[in-house]
Each structure stands twice: as structure tokens, then as C-alpha cells.
Amino acid sequence: MEKVCILGLGYIGLPTAGLLAAKGFSVHGVDKNPKVVDAVNNSYPHIHEPGLSNLIKLTVQSGNLVASLEPVHADIFIITVPSLITKEHLPDITHIKEAIHAIAPYLIPGCLVIIETTVPVGTTEKIANWLSQLRRDLIIPSITSTISRIDKEKQIFLAHCPERVSPGRTLIELVENSRVIGGIDQLSGQKAYLFYKHFVCGELFITNARTAELTKLTENSFRDVNIAFANELSLICANLGINVWELLKLANSHPRVSILDPGPGVGGHCLPKDSWFIKHAAPELARIIHTAREINDCMPNQIIVQIKSKAAFFQEPVIACLGLTYKSNTDDLRESPALKIVKQLLDENVGEILIIEPHIDALPKALANHDRVKLVDLQEGLAQANLVVLLVAHDTFKNIEENILKKKVVVDTRGMWLLPD
Ligand SMILES: NC(=O)c1ccc[n+]([C@@H]2O[C@H](COP(=O)([O-])OP(=O)(O)OC[C@H]3O[C@@H](n4cnc5c(N)ncnc54)[C@H](O)[C@@H]3O)[C@@H](O)[C@H]2O)c1
Structure with a gap:
């Protein structure tokens, strides 16, 4: 053996x-x-x-x-x-x-x-x-x-x-x-x-070590750059008063177009890091890769601006934040844009925050010092909140009844519910 x-x-x-x-x-x-x-x-x-x-x-x-x-x-x-x-x-x-x-x-x-x-x-x-x-x-x-x-x-x-x-x-x-x-x-x-x-x-492909190293960085950077394109479109759409999800559905009906989904930023342990590795290896040449990083990094702030403008409708905003992990259906919080957004909302005292994250049992350390935040289940969060923010597209959030959401002010950063404007 x-x-x-x-x-x-x-x-x-x-x-x-x-x-x-x-x-x-x-x-x-x-x-x-x-x-x-x-x-x-x-x-x-x-x-x-x-x-x-x-x-x-x-x-x-x-x-x-x-x-x-x-x-x-x-x-x-x-x-x-x-x-x-x-x-x-x-x-x-x-x-x-x-x-x-x-x-x-x-x-x-x-x-x-x-x-x-x-x-x-x-x-x-x-x-x-x-x-x-x-x-x-x-x-x-x-x-x-x-x-x-x-x-x-x-x-x-x-x-x-x-x-x-x-x-x-x-x-x-x-x-x-x-x-x-x-x-x-x-x-x-x-x-x-x-x-x-x-x-x-x-299949197993054999090459030299340097090519294998750059192949992996390229794979992650490819996704980073393509998500940045989708994120940039979402910012352009917001500026022009166009629904980005409808735009993407229509553009992606073209046989040779396949745009990824925009969102609240790019997290996880790998994607952001790997683009920076390429940038470091070729600082003068990695221009799209660098710009994509900047766009993805600015997304949490863009979402915070949206949330704050909706929270301003309420004298006492109670904000249900759905999802805290860096991507759907995982418990992994590393470099999570959702976590960054929640932390910033708390630092700026935007309202009371209810976290709905079915994949964790306790709030992470980064939020532990704040007293206006609670980890609650979906039912309790939806019942108490006046503003509902979808940050991560966990499967469990797909089946929330439209009737419930219609009674709330909603920020859907993942295009999951596609509510009429
Ligand atoms: N997580 C992913 O999705 C993913 C996907 C593809 C590639 N990778 C690559 O794999 C690497 C590891 O990722 P991960 O998600 O498993 O990380 P991780 O943080 O989950 O696990 C790494 C483990 O290594 C241990 N460790 C650190 N230094 C050590 C040492 N000197 N000796 C023994 N143990 C040590 C840590 O205690 C930790 O338990 C990443 O840096 C990334 O390059 C990760």
C-alpha cells in the first residue's frame, strides 16, 4: 500500500x-x-x-x-x-x-x-x-x-x-x-x-510547472474578469434605469453570448487572490485583470449605497440580510462580500440587522462586537424586517412566497426573485 x-x-x-x-x-x-x-x-x-x-x-x-x-x-x-x-x-x-x-x-x-x-x-x-x-x-x-x-x-x-x-x-x-x-x-x-x-x-494533461501554475491562475481570473463585466453592466443599467436581469436574459439569448451573473462582489479564498498573482507577475501587462479586480472590489460599496437609500424610507429600519457566505450553498465565509456589506451597515448604524444564514450556527467574530445584529431563522427574519436584502443565492431562499416579498422593500443582488419593478 x-x-x-x-x-x-x-x-x-x-x-x-x-x-x-x-x-x-x-x-x-x-x-x-x-x-x-x-x-x-x-x-x-x-x-x-x-x-x-x-x-x-x-x-x-x-x-x-x-x-x-x-x-x-x-x-x-x-x-x-x-x-x-x-x-x-x-x-x-x-x-x-x-x-x-x-x-x-x-x-x-x-x-x-x-x-x-x-x-x-x-x-x-x-x-x-x-x-x-x-x-x-x-x-x-x-x-x-x-x-x-x-x-x-x-x-x-x-x-x-x-x-x-x-x-x-x-x-x-x-x-x-x-x-x-x-x-x-x-x-x-x-x-x-x-x-x-x-x-x-x-482527462490528465501533462505540461511544465510554470504553465500549470499560470493555467490555474488563468481559470480563476477568467471568472473574475467575466463577473466584473456583468457587475459593470449592472452599474450601467442602474444608471440608465434598465433592469439588468432582463437585459442579461435577452443578451444571453444570442447563441454566442454567455454573460455571467452580477452580484455584491467576488469573494472566497481563490478568485480575488489569483488575479492579484497574475497582476504581480506582469504588472504592466495585466490591465483588464487589474481593472476587473477594482470593479469587483467596489461592488460591496455600491450595494451598501442601494441599501442605505432604501433604508432611508423607514424611521427604524429592520434589515433582513439573506446569506452571509461568499457563494451559495456553502458555509465558507472567507473574503465574503456579504459579510463586508453587513459589517459596514453595522459600523454605519444603518438599522437593526437580522442575519439569515442557514449554513452557520453562530455569527462570525467580525460581527460579534455589534449589538444591533442577530442570527435568526428565515421565518422570523421575514416576519420582523421591513427591508429584505438578498446577498447570497442559497437554494433555500428560492421558495420564499412572492406575497411575503411584495409586502417588503427588497434589494435582490442576485436576481433570484425577479420581482416586477
Ligand atoms: N477552497 C477551494 O475552493 C480551493 C479550490 C481550488 C484550489 N484551492 C487551493 O487550495 C489551497 C488550500 O485551500 P483550502 O480551502 O483547503 O484552505 P483551508 O484554509 O481550508 O485549509 C488549509 C489548512 O492548512 C493548514 N496549514 C496551514 N499551514 C500549514 C502548515 N505549514 N502545515 C500544515 N498545515 C498547515 C491550516 O491549518 C488549514 O487547516 C488554497 O490556498 C488554494 O490555493 C482551494
């Missing part, structure tokens, strides 16, 4: 660990957060993802999945720790550096190191350099190296294979999505290909 050591048991690492353990690998999951390690070892995933609870229970109980604070010797190392951007929008790969330092003592000749985290272009080469410094006894391939027959016995392999799943569908997409594998050299690419072939039924 091949041994896999995975660093970072979050939204990506934990489902991957469970899946590999179910496929018969002996999986050693590592996280620097002891709470995560304890939760996994007690068969209790700390994140919500369809199918994950059962998978973790089965694989921990079978003995194929163990969590720990420290790595072990393994045949395959997978890095799924986060990459970040600083406040100044610069790439921060500190977690990756830490993870590479942590695994370095445990690498054995012939092992394969895979970076699944989305990274700035050139990071896999940087990792090869770090490993060459940390393990002078091993041969670490690089894009330029040719390895002699004797050295091959001391060689390890290194590849970047960015994760492409969408939370909420992670366990399905880990298997079904096609994947891009960027070997630091050809042999590393082939080694990684053989590994993914065990559990991926989507």
Missing part, C-alpha cells in the same frame, strides 16, 4: 485525504492546527462538505486515514496549505515554505512531492531550490537539470497539480474534473500522472 502524506487538512486537503484513503492508500494527514487534527482523528470533519462526514468516519475507522501535527516518511507528499495575498495585494507563500521545511527531513529517494495549492508563477522552481538547500543528499530535479544514471537512485520528483474543485461538489469533482499536471521535469510529470490515474477519471 503506497503511503501518502498530505499537509493542510482544509477544504481541499481533507476531502483529498479521505478520497485517497478510501481508494486504499495509507494516508497520513498533517495540519498545524491541533483542533483540526483532533477532529479528524475523532472521525469528525471540521468543515461542511456533502459526503465528507461519512467518508472521514469510514476511512479513520478503517485505519487508512490518520491525522497528526507532524509529517512522516511517505511515497507521495501533497501540499494543500493556503497561499495568500498581503494587504498590499502581494503574493504570500509563507505557509508553503513552512510546509516544505516540515516535509524536507522525511523525503526519501524516489518519492514524489506534489503542490496542489494555487501558487504564483515560478513557485515550483523556488520549491526545487529550497529542497536542494535543505536536502543536499538528494537530487532535486529542476527545469534545466539532466540527471545521470547514478544520481537517479537519489532522485526525488516534484510537480504542481493545481486543484480545481468547487466547494459543495468537492468529492465529485476530485474524481471527475480533468487536471493539469506541471512536472518540474518530464519524469516528475509522468510520475504524478501515474498517481492521479489511480483516482481521477477526468
Whole structure:
């Protein structure tokens, strides 16, 4: 049984660990957060993802999945720790550096190191350099190296294979999505290909590490730019007195037009960050990408202006905010525009705020210091509010009766209810 050591048991690492353990690998999951390690070892995933609870229970109980604070010797190392951007929008790969330092003592000749985290272009080469410094006894391939027959016995392999799943569908997409594998050299690419072939039924494309890095950034930036186009149209429509949802329905009836939906901004851990990674790599050239970022970043403020103008109708506004997560049907609050909007409304004391977010049990820390906010259920929120703001298109909000909404002042940032103007 091949041994896999995975660093970072979050939204990506934990489902991957469970899946590999179910496929018969002996999986050693590592996280620097002891709470995560304890939760996994007690068969209790700390994140919500369809199918994950059962998978973790089965694989921990079978003995194929163990969590720990420290790595072990393994045949395959997978890095799924986060990459970040600083406040100044610069790439921060500190977690990756830490993870590479942590695994370095445990690498054995012939092992394969895979970076699944989305990274700035050139990071896999940087990792090869770090490993060459940390393990002078091993041969670490690089894009330029040719390895002699004797050295091959001391060689390890290194590849970047960015994760492409969408939370909420992670366990399905880990298997079904096609994947891009960027070997630091050809042999590393082939080694990684053989590994993914065990559990991926989507197509596997082998390329070099830099191309794989930019491919992933491009995918997320594509969505960021296209959402910015939709958001810009929504601002233009508001200015011209045109219903943007009707406009999009009509424009999208053209066989070669497919505009995405506008909304209150772009959040999550990935999309905003990845566009900044491209901007950082080519500051003079990434002009559309940069402008798109600026448009998406200004959307929460635009929505706040709309909400404030409607709240001004009431002497005592009671605002039901539907959804707090960064996208529909998830519990993930990272970089959520909805959360930014609510926080700003509270900071400006716009009214009493009722949060309706069926995917969380308690309000996040960012809102904890405010006393004019409560987490309530849908029924209570709709009964008490005079202003209803839809921020996230969770499925549960689809079936709210039109009769109820007609009695309220409504701001629908997702075009879910399409009420007549
Ligand atoms: N979440 C997504 O939808 C998604 C999709 C595709 C790609 N990705 C990529 O995957 C990366 C990870 O995302 P995520 O959502 O799983 O993050 P996450 O925050 O849910 O999980 C990361 C985990 O890594 C742990 N960690 C941090 N540094 C560590 C270290 N040095 N050693 C061991 N553990 C460490 C953290 O404690 C945390 O539990 C992202 O940065 C992104 O590049 C994410």
C-alpha cells in the first residue's frame, strides 16, 4: 500500500485525504492546527462538505486515514496549505515554505512531492531550490537539470497539480474534473500522472510547472474578469434605469453570448487572490485583470449605497440580510462580500440587522462586537424586517412566497426573485 502524506487538512486537503484513503492508500494527514487534527482523528470533519462526514468516519475507522501535527516518511507528499495575498495585494507563500521545511527531513529517494495549492508563477522552481538547500543528499530535479544514471537512485520528483474543485461538489469533482499536471521535469510529470490515474477519471494533461501554475491562475481570473463585466453592466443599467436581469436574459439569448451573473462582489479564498498573482507577475501587462479586480472590489460599496437609500424610507429600519457566505450553498465565509456589506451597515448604524444564514450556527467574530445584529431563522427574519436584502443565492431562499416579498422593500443582488419593478 503506497503511503501518502498530505499537509493542510482544509477544504481541499481533507476531502483529498479521505478520497485517497478510501481508494486504499495509507494516508497520513498533517495540519498545524491541533483542533483540526483532533477532529479528524475523532472521525469528525471540521468543515461542511456533502459526503465528507461519512467518508472521514469510514476511512479513520478503517485505519487508512490518520491525522497528526507532524509529517512522516511517505511515497507521495501533497501540499494543500493556503497561499495568500498581503494587504498590499502581494503574493504570500509563507505557509508553503513552512510546509516544505516540515516535509524536507522525511523525503526519501524516489518519492514524489506534489503542490496542489494555487501558487504564483515560478513557485515550483523556488520549491526545487529550497529542497536542494535543505536536502543536499538528494537530487532535486529542476527545469534545466539532466540527471545521470547514478544520481537517479537519489532522485526525488516534484510537480504542481493545481486543484480545481468547487466547494459543495468537492468529492465529485476530485474524481471527475480533468487536471493539469506541471512536472518540474518530464519524469516528475509522468510520475504524478501515474498517481492521479489511480483516482481521477477526468482527462490528465501533462505540461511544465510554470504553465500549470499560470493555467490555474488563468481559470480563476477568467471568472473574475467575466463577473466584473456583468457587475459593470449592472452599474450601467442602474444608471440608465434598465433592469439588468432582463437585459442579461435577452443578451444571453444570442447563441454566442454567455454573460455571467452580477452580484455584491467576488469573494472566497481563490478568485480575488489569483488575479492579484497574475497582476504581480506582469504588472504592466495585466490591465483588464487589474481593472476587473477594482470593479469587483467596489461592488460591496455600491450595494451598501442601494441599501442605505432604501433604508432611508423607514424611521427604524429592520434589515433582513439573506446569506452571509461568499457563494451559495456553502458555509465558507472567507473574503465574503456579504459579510463586508453587513459589517459596514453595522459600523454605519444603518438599522437593526437580522442575519439569515442557514449554513452557520453562530455569527462570525467580525460581527460579534455589534449589538444591533442577530442570527435568526428565515421565518422570523421575514416576519420582523421591513427591508429584505438578498446577498447570497442559497437554494433555500428560492421558495420564499412572492406575497411575503411584495409586502417588503427588497434589494435582490442576485436576481433570484425577479420581482416586477
Ligand atoms: N477552497 C477551494 O475552493 C480551493 C479550490 C481550488 C484550489 N484551492 C487551493 O487550495 C489551497 C488550500 O485551500 P483550502 O480551502 O483547503 O484552505 P483551508 O484554509 O481550508 O485549509 C488549509 C489548512 O492548512 C493548514 N496549514 C496551514 N499551514 C500549514 C502548515 N505549514 N502545515 C500544515 N498545515 C498547515 C491550516 O491549518 C488549514 O487547516 C488554497 O490556498 C488554494 O490555493 C482551494
